[in-house]
Amino acid sequence: MLGGGCEVDESVPYDHRVPSLTGVPIQIIASVLAVAAFAATMWLWPRLGGRNWRAWLGRLGAFFGTQIAVLVAMGLVANSYFGFYSTWSDLLGLDGSPGTVVDHQPGGKAVSVTGEQKMYSSQGSAQDRSGTIQKVEIHGERSGLTGTPAYVYLPPQYFQPAYAGTRFPMLLALSGYPGTPEKLISLLQYPASTLNAIEAKQLPPTVLVMMRPTLVGNRDTECMDVPGGPQAETFFTEDLPKAMSASYRVDDRPEARAVIGDSTGGYCAVKFAVRKPDSYRSAIALSGYYEVHNDPTTGDLFGGSAEVKQDNDLLWRLRNKPAPPVSLLLATSNNEENYPATQQMVAAFKEPTKLSTITLESGGHNFHTWTREIPPALTWLGSRLAQPQPAPAG
Incomplete structure (x- = not known):
C-alpha cells in the first residue's frame, strides 16, 4: 500500500527490546496476567476469609489487583484498535519536539x-x-x-x-x-x-x-x-x-x-x-x-x-x-x-x-x-x- 518514489522525514529505528504498545505480544501478556490474577483471586479467596487485618489487606489487594490487571488488558486492546498512543514515550508524553x-x-x-x-x-x-x-x-x-x-x-x-x-x-x-x-x-x-x-x-x-x-x-x-x-x-x-x-x-x-x-x-x-x-x-x-x-x-x-x-x-x-x-x-x-x-x-x-x-x-x-x-x-x-x-x- 506504500506509495513509491517519495522522500519523508527520517524514521527512528525501532527498539525490539521494548514490547510495542500496540503490538499483539503485549496484549497477550496483559490478557494472560488478567486471567491469572482472576484465577488466583478465586483460589485464594477462601483463605482470606478471616477478620484480622491481614485478611482484610489480602482481600483488598486481590480485588484491586484483579481490577487493575483487567483494565490494563482492556486498555491495551482498545488502544491497539483505535491507535490513541503508538509508543510508550507517546503515552508518557515524552515526545515533545514539534514536527517538520x-x-x-x-x-x-x-x-x-x-x-x-x-x-x-x-x-x-x-x-x-x-x-x-x-x-x-x-x-x-x-x-x-x-x-x-x-x-x-x-x-x-x-x-x-x-x-x-x-x-x-x-x-x-x-x-x-x-x-x-x-x-x-x-x-x-x-x-x-x-x-x-x-x-x-x-x-x-x-x-x-x-x-x-x-x-x-x-x-x-x-x-x-x-x-x-x-x-x-x-x-x-x-x-x-x-x-x-x-x-x-x-x-x-x-x-x-x-x-x-x-x-x-x-x-x-x-x-x-x-x-x-x-x-x-x-x-x-x-x-x-x-x-x-x-x-x-x-x-x-x-x-x-x-x-x-x-x-x-x-x-x-x-x-x-x-x-x-x-x-x-x-x-x-x-x-x-x-x-x-x-x-x-x-x-x-x-x-x-x-x-x-x-x-x-x-x-x-x-x-x-x-x-x-x-x-x-x-x-x-x-x-x-x-x-x-x-x-x-x-
Missing part, C-alpha cells in the same frame, strides 16, 4: 524543509493585546443547518486602530468525531498557538473559527452532503464563509480562507479544499484519513450510490480528477495507521495542487501528538494565506 514540514513535488521528491518552531507567549489579557473569543451560532442559509456551539477568536489586530476597516483571512479549525470545540481551545490551544504565530510574524493576523464537524445531533456525517439528508458540506463550504464575511471583517476571497482539523476534521479539511477549491485554498489534516465508509455512527452516507462514495474518496480524486489549485498539508507519524495512505496521497497529487507533509518519528491518534503539529502547520499556512486587505470602499 516537508514540501513535495509531483512524484514525491522533497524540495524544501522548514526548521523547528519556537513558542511565543503574550503578556496581558486585554483584547487589544491578546484578542478575544466569542461563542456564536452560525446559521446556514442554503443548508438549513446551524453550527452550535461555535467559537470565533478575533486577534488583537482586529481591535487596533491601524487595522480599522481591514478585512482579515479566516482559518476554520475542526475537531474530530465526537469531539467538542471547547477541546480546540483548552487542549489543542488553537487561539494561543494562533496568537503566538501572529506575534512571531509566522502567520498574518487571522480570524479563527472553531467548530465540531457534527451538525445534526450526534450523527457523524463526515462533512458530506448526504443524499436526502443533512447538507454538511454545503454548510461548511458555502454557508459558513458567507456568514463570517457578513458578520465580521473577514475577507471573502478563497485564497484568504483555510481549514485545519484532526481525525474526522482532517478528512473534512482536505475534502473541502479538493472538492470545493473556491471555498478553501489551503487545508491541513492532522491524523486525517482520506475515504469514508458507512458505520453505526454515520448511517447511510451515500444513498446506496457507489458513485457518491467514490467521489468522496480523496485519493481516488487526486488520481482521477483534474488537480485543484490548492495547498495541502498532511500530518502523520511513522507509527500511525494513516501513514501508508498519506504516502499514497503524496505519490498521487499533480500540479497545480501543492502538497506538504509532517511526519513525526512517533505519535498516535491523540491531543499530545496534534499539539506538536499545530505550530509548524500554522507557519506553513502563513506563507499561503492571503494577507489582511483594506475593505472595499462603500
Whole structure:
C-alpha cells in the first residue's frame, strides 16, 4: 500500500527490546496476567476469609489487583484498535519536539524543509493585546443547518486602530468525531498557538473559527452532503464563509480562507479544499484519513450510490480528477495507521495542487501528538494565506 518514489522525514529505528504498545505480544501478556490474577483471586479467596487485618489487606489487594490487571488488558486492546498512543514515550508524553514540514513535488521528491518552531507567549489579557473569543451560532442559509456551539477568536489586530476597516483571512479549525470545540481551545490551544504565530510574524493576523464537524445531533456525517439528508458540506463550504464575511471583517476571497482539523476534521479539511477549491485554498489534516465508509455512527452516507462514495474518496480524486489549485498539508507519524495512505496521497497529487507533509518519528491518534503539529502547520499556512486587505470602499 506504500506509495513509491517519495522522500519523508527520517524514521527512528525501532527498539525490539521494548514490547510495542500496540503490538499483539503485549496484549497477550496483559490478557494472560488478567486471567491469572482472576484465577488466583478465586483460589485464594477462601483463605482470606478471616477478620484480622491481614485478611482484610489480602482481600483488598486481590480485588484491586484483579481490577487493575483487567483494565490494563482492556486498555491495551482498545488502544491497539483505535491507535490513541503508538509508543510508550507517546503515552508518557515524552515526545515533545514539534514536527517538520516537508514540501513535495509531483512524484514525491522533497524540495524544501522548514526548521523547528519556537513558542511565543503574550503578556496581558486585554483584547487589544491578546484578542478575544466569542461563542456564536452560525446559521446556514442554503443548508438549513446551524453550527452550535461555535467559537470565533478575533486577534488583537482586529481591535487596533491601524487595522480599522481591514478585512482579515479566516482559518476554520475542526475537531474530530465526537469531539467538542471547547477541546480546540483548552487542549489543542488553537487561539494561543494562533496568537503566538501572529506575534512571531509566522502567520498574518487571522480570524479563527472553531467548530465540531457534527451538525445534526450526534450523527457523524463526515462533512458530506448526504443524499436526502443533512447538507454538511454545503454548510461548511458555502454557508459558513458567507456568514463570517457578513458578520465580521473577514475577507471573502478563497485564497484568504483555510481549514485545519484532526481525525474526522482532517478528512473534512482536505475534502473541502479538493472538492470545493473556491471555498478553501489551503487545508491541513492532522491524523486525517482520506475515504469514508458507512458505520453505526454515520448511517447511510451515500444513498446506496457507489458513485457518491467514490467521489468522496480523496485519493481516488487526486488520481482521477483534474488537480485543484490548492495547498495541502498532511500530518502523520511513522507509527500511525494513516501513514501508508498519506504516502499514497503524496505519490498521487499533480500540479497545480501543492502538497506538504509532517511526519513525526512517533505519535498516535491523540491531543499530545496534534499539539506538536499545530505550530509548524500554522507557519506553513502563513506563507499561503492571503494577507489582511483594506475593505472595499462603500
